[in-house]
Amino acid sequence: MTEQELLKLKEILDTPQKVAIIMHKSPDADAIGSSLGVSHFLKKLKHKVTVLSPNVFPDFLNWMPGAKSIITYDKKPKEAVAAIRKADFIVCLDFNGLKRIDELGVEVAKADAVIMLVDHHPQPENFADIAFHSVKASSTAELVFDLIEKLGETDRVNKDIANCLYAGIMTDTGSFRFSSTTTHTHYVVAELMEKGAEITKVYKLINDNNREIRLRLMGFALMEKMKIFPEYATGFIALTQSDLKRFDYKDGDTEGLVNEPLSVQGVVFSALFTEKENGEIRISFRSKDTFDVNKFARANFEGGGHVNAAGGMSDLSMDETIMKFLGLLSSYKKELTGK
Numbered sequence: 001m002t003e004q005e006l007l008k009l010k011e012i013l014d015t016p017q018k019v020a021i022i023m024h025k026s027p028d029a030d031a032i033g034s035s036l037g038v039s040h041f042l043k044k045l046k047h048k049v050t051v052l053s054p055n056v057f058p059d060f061l062n063w064m065p066g067a068k069s070i071i072t073y074d075k076k077p078k079e080a081v082a083a084i085r086k087a088d089f090i091v092c093l094d095f096n097g098l099k100r101i102d103e104l105g106v107e108v109a110k111a112d113a114v115i116m117l118v119d120h121h122p123q124p125e126n127f128a129d130i131a132f133h134s135v136k137a138s139s140t141a142e143l144v145f146d147l148i149e150k151l152g153e154t155d156r157v158n159k160d161i162a163n164c165l166y167a168g169i170m171t172d173t174g175s176f177r178f179s180s181t182t183t184h185t186h187y188v189v190a191e192l193m194e195k196g197a198e199i200t201k202v203y204k205l206i207n208d209n210n211r212e213i214r215l216r217l218m219g220f221a222l223m224e225k226m227k228i229f230p231e232y233a234t235g236f237i238a239l240t241q242s243d244l245k246r247f248d249y250k251d252g253d254t255e256g257l258v259n260e261p262l263s264v265q266g267v268v269f270s271a272l273f274t275e276k277e278n279g280e281i282r283i284s285f286r287s288k289d290t291f292d293v294n295k296f297a298r299a300n301f302e303g304g305g306h307v308n309a310a311g312g313m314s315d316l317s318m319d320e321t322i323m324k325f326l327g328l329l330s331s332y333k334k335e336l337t338g339k
Helices: 003-013 029-044 077-086 103-109 140-150 159-172 183-194 199-207 212-225 241-246 257-263 293-300 318-337
Strands: 018-023 048-053 089-093 114-119 130-133 226-229 234-239 269-275 281-287 309-314
Touching: 003 114, 003 130, 018 029, 018 077, 029 048, 029 089, 029 140, 029 159, 048 077, 077 103, 114 140, 130 140, 140 159, 140 183, 159 183, 159 199, 212 226, 212 234, 212 241, 212 257, 226 257, 234 257, 234 318, 241 269, 257 269, 257 281, 269 318, 281 293, 281 318, 293 309, 293 318, 309 318
Parallel strands: 018 048, 018 089, 089 114, 114 130, 234 269
Antiparallel strands: 226 234, 269 281, 281 309
């Protein structure tokens, strides 16, 4: 963020605004936590705030303060669109391109409001008037705290804001085990703890809040659906609609599953293929070390993300998508195995 952008932001926040906060499609704890953290902060500054999501989010994140007031486009499209059209100021959190918010992206692109982007994904599109962006940040939630600090307003951070931001940081760092975790990340967490973040409570609400059938889905996926290819240091899990319906699938039930093949000795690249109701295949990619899944997803599956965590999609059938994926591995063998 330039000094000019910071001054512009301060000027905007000096007077009450109608604000629309938007997170990416299929939001995770970082998207929701950073969005709600910004919402609570701006409300303290007397702004009128509406938080929007393109679609529904996992039930296990409903505990976050303010989560129940989020307007989802897939359930209330007219309200979501109206909030964007009425907004003086739009804050986009945890995504780097308008296609990540589907139909809402069309509305943002033609909005008269000042648009701000807060994000840590690489290669952001140039759609915002103000950008606070860093790929070095562990999470967008970490950047939100940094932004509040730049504004000189950390005294306004309370327990609700701290819990929301901590949830985003904890999950996006894999409970602080991913390489994105830095000394600055721990500094921010320490500050959030000083402001009242309940770290044990937040961990339990996110990780110890499973439906029994979700654990059975996880067991089935690992026992029956996980495939390992040692010659390519790669593993994947593929779940069809039939598989998901068998276990009464709900949004968020496969959260973290893509990481499991990486725990197998020698595996550095993992993929999770999930068939949606419309037949589209959604793909999550994870990697260890230097294998760049952002480049892999962008080049082959209309996706992108971070070096070690990315997503993509396929309009082929599940079998065709898997065949395509396996066919690509030989081209990446040296990067994956060093041989």
